[in-house]
Amino acid sequence: MHDDLERCIRAVRAKDPRFDGWFFAAVITTGNYCRPSCPAMLAKVENMRFYPSAAAAQRAGFRACKRCRPDASPGSPQWNERADLVARAMRLIADGEVDRNGVPGLAAQLGYSVRQIQRQLLAELGAGPLALARAQRAQTARLLIETSSVPMADIAFAAGFASVRTFNDTVREVFGFTPTELRNRVEDEPGPATGSLLVRLPFRAPLCTGTLFGQLAQDAVAGVEEYRDKAYSRTLRLPYGHGVATLRPAEDHIECRLDLTDLRDLSTAIARCRWLLDLDADPVAVDEQLRGDPMLAPQVDQAPGRRVPRTVDPAEFAIRAVLGQGTSSATARIRAARFVAAHGKELAEPVGGLTRLFPEPSTVASLDPGELAVPKEVRGPLLRLANALAGGDVDVSSGSDWSRTRGQLASLPGIEAQTVEKIAMRALGDPDAFVPTQYGVQLASARLGLNSSPEALTAYAYGWRPWRAYATQYLQG
Structure with missing residues (x-):
């Protein structure tokens, strides 16, 4: 969209928040880049430049606006809607793949060469995978600086920087402040010095939180999830440790409290919570098309902004989908709760009713069939799926190819076609x-x-x- 000059100018002039995350507007006279909705964006057209990503704007030498905080805008809905290489790469970068395994690890996950990935990301987003991951690290660092009292050196490594010097240089370059200056600008009381953090998750309005949180509450599995005091909570299995996320709807954001055993998991945990709630969707585009059907129009008008509840762990959802084959949602939930109680790893310190992590595929695959706490008719399909997930024969990761994964799942004996589509909808995130x-x-x-x-x-x-x-x-x- 950043190539459509007239459309970008109209969005900026209208301060239209629907386009936040679609593109970024920079001003050559101030050296800042902004969201399209930024109230301070009053520059002349000839002084504006438009970029497809925050990383591209940073790469061109612009700093994040101090007023609209473009680094914290909702992500582009394209990465949720598409299944091509660029979209798959962006989902993996958001999940922290480059920080954990570098660009070669990203390339291996996608099945392409490093050169191919760099070329396509540069062509579409104006920045390569390292620059995109760097922009995400900067945003994570800012969150930790402004919402916690964690020492700066610990923040540097928690955000994924290789050194404190690189951390200092990046923060100064991206935000125009040193880390200490950023922290001193926050007027609130200092945040915790532990892994407990409170962050805001922005979204594109409208958002129908009633049905979204209602379905999460209805499907909640005891021990792993709970709905209490109008907030949904669940345990998280993360790359460096585990955690608990508590999500509560507010007027213009989702309040997200994260209790993490390792702060390096912060950006991944945020990305997975956003994915769970489908916060990067474009509800205006979705609802506009669905209103074209007279049968659906009344439902859309009654509660616009419906989202598709997803998952924080695609492998977990796939296993839960197979556990619930051929039964009601209530029975499926009971089965899953018994399964977790028998095979899930206990938390050292339970949080409310959250006591366990959902079992990993490798754990399930290693169990003797007679030990599985599930009905006999489910054991065969469940073990075949667990083995395929653990062995990499079925890929349900955020960077998976939706069509290929459907084929992989369908090839497993005992996996029903309905189950395959459920996994595609809520684990893979296929909007269709x-x-x-x-x-x-x-x-x-x-x-x-x-x-x-x-x-x-x-x-x-x-x-x-x-x-x-x-x-x-x-x-x-």
Whole structure:
């Protein structure tokens, strides 16, 4: 979009927050780059420059605006909607792959050469994987500086910097302040010096939090998740340790409290919470298309901004989907709770009703079939899936190829087609995944007077593409 000069100028002039994250506007006279909605963006058109990413603006020598904080804007919805190489790479970078394993690790995960990935990211985003990861490290550093009293040296390494000097130089270059100056600008009381942090997760309005949090509460598995005092909490298995996330809706953001055993997991935990709540979606684009169907229009108008609840752990969701095959959601939840109680790792310090981490695929794969705390008819498919996940034969990671993963799952005996689509919708994040045989979809179809056969529903739903997963949320009420 940054190449469409007139459209960018209109968005900036209108201070339209819908375009935050789509592109960034820089001003050559001030040396700053901003969100399109920045109230301080009053520059002449000839002094504006537009960039597809914060990293590209930083690479061109611009600093983040101190007023609108463009580094904290919602991510581009493109990375949720697309399944090409660039989108897959961006999802993995957000999950911290470059910080953990470098660009070669990113390339290996995607199955492309380092040169191919660098070339495509530069062409579309104006920055390579290292620059994109650096921009994310800077944002993580700022969060820790402003919301905690953690020593600066610890923040440097927690944010992924190789040295304190690199940390200092990057913060000064990106934000125009030293780390100490950034902390001194915060008027609130100093934050904790531990792994407990409170951050704001921005989103594009509208956001229908009632149905989103309602479904998470309805599906919550005892020991791993709970819904209490209008907040959803769950345990997190993270690259360097584990944690607990507590998410609570506010007027213009989601309040996110993170209790982490290792601060290096901060950016990954934030990315996974955003993914869980589908916060980078473009609800205006989705709702506009779905309103074109007279059958769906009343549901969209009644509660606009529906999101597709996803997961913080795709492998976990895949296992839960197989555990729930052929049964009601209530029974599936009970099965999963028993499974976690028998095989999940206990937390050293429980938090409320959160006592365990969901078992890893490798743990499940190592169990004797007779030891599995699941019905006999589920054991075979569950063990085949766990072995495939643990061995890398099925890839449900954030950088997976949606079409290839569907094929991998479908090839496993005992995995139903409905289960494959559920995993595609909520674990992989495919916005066009569709389960015509889902109970809620069947009920809604009958209520609307539609032919509820899978073939007829699939044909009717063609007009909802590429947002059939969102249409499902409206259908289920």
